[in-house]
Amino acid sequence: MGEAVRPGQPRQRREGSERRLIVIVAEPDFLIECLSEALKRRFSDHEILVDREAENLLRTHRARMDLMLFHGKDATDIARILTDMEAETASISIGILIGDSVALDPIVGLLAEDRHIDGILPLDVRLDVFLTGVELLIKGGEHFPSTLLRRLKSPEKAGMPVSPSASPLPAMHEAHLTVREVEILDLLCKGTQNKLIAHNLKLSENTIKAHVRSIYKKLRVKNRTEAALSSFGMINID
The missing domain is CATH 3.40.50.2300 (Response regulator)
Structure with missing residues (x-):
């Protein structure tokens, strides 16, 4: 290797x-x-x-x-x-x-x-x-x-499997996320890159970036790792 x-x-x-x-x-x-x-x-x-x-x-x-x-x-x-x-x-x-x-x-x-x-x-x-x-x-x-x-x-493009053993974590903060933001957050937590998220959801990459910024702001986090940690648990969907 x-x-x-x-x-x-x-x-x-x-x-x-x-x-x-x-x-x-x-x-x-x-x-x-x-x-x-x-x-x-x-x-x-x-x-x-x-x-x-x-x-x-x-x-x-x-x-x-x-x-x-x-x-x-x-x-x-x-x-x-x-x-x-x-x-x-x-x-x-x-x-x-x-x-x-x-x-x-x-x-x-x-x-x-x-x-x-x-x-x-x-x-x-x-x-x-x-x-x-x-x-x-x-x-x-x-x-x-x-x-x-x-x-x-490029995890999904390379065929990287998602671990089935990943267990939910308590939420760091409650957040009012839209259905679309929850959908994008789920993909972020699986390691999916913005370009692939845009392709999967048939949206532009700039739109995905705007959603990601909104997610970070609502969850009060700075990056994907913190978003993954804070995303599980009680998330209120508008």
Whole structure:
């Protein structure tokens, strides 16, 4: 599998006398134990920590963290954590480990598009390729495999499946959305690009953009990730 580095300003790294940290937010099962051992051998200058709760790790070790990796967590939970704790994670590289490079959850795609995460690391690649991706993230770069980048640019056109396991979230704000806006919001949450939404609904792209701006204003959000998080639950339709 090829890989692509997305341009962007690297996160600032903080100097310190203590050992830097790579943390994994996951259940401590056999796979995570093996990954931790591989990371220890490759990055001997870092300490590897595993915890089920990202908040616990950030509360205790944020100052020493270089990289936080999520594995086996529901994408909507990851999105909620990263949006709620944006200030705390500003200087930390964030990566998501996925077991299947084909079935990418749409919410993960939105997190990548809105730059809440710095990398998506498939586990179905050779170990040396995986560790190279981790190293890139530690150094403040970004790592998104090229096949996934193509899906992020045009999910439906590339045939990216929508995860059936995506669970509804409580609404952040109630909103009075029109039937058309609800229809567009549903497509936004599935990762559909504006051009495809316009094609599907037989509207102009400028009209879709106007609807999207209206949706963001009503939901009081700034991007697709926040819209996806706030869209589920009690939405009043005019």
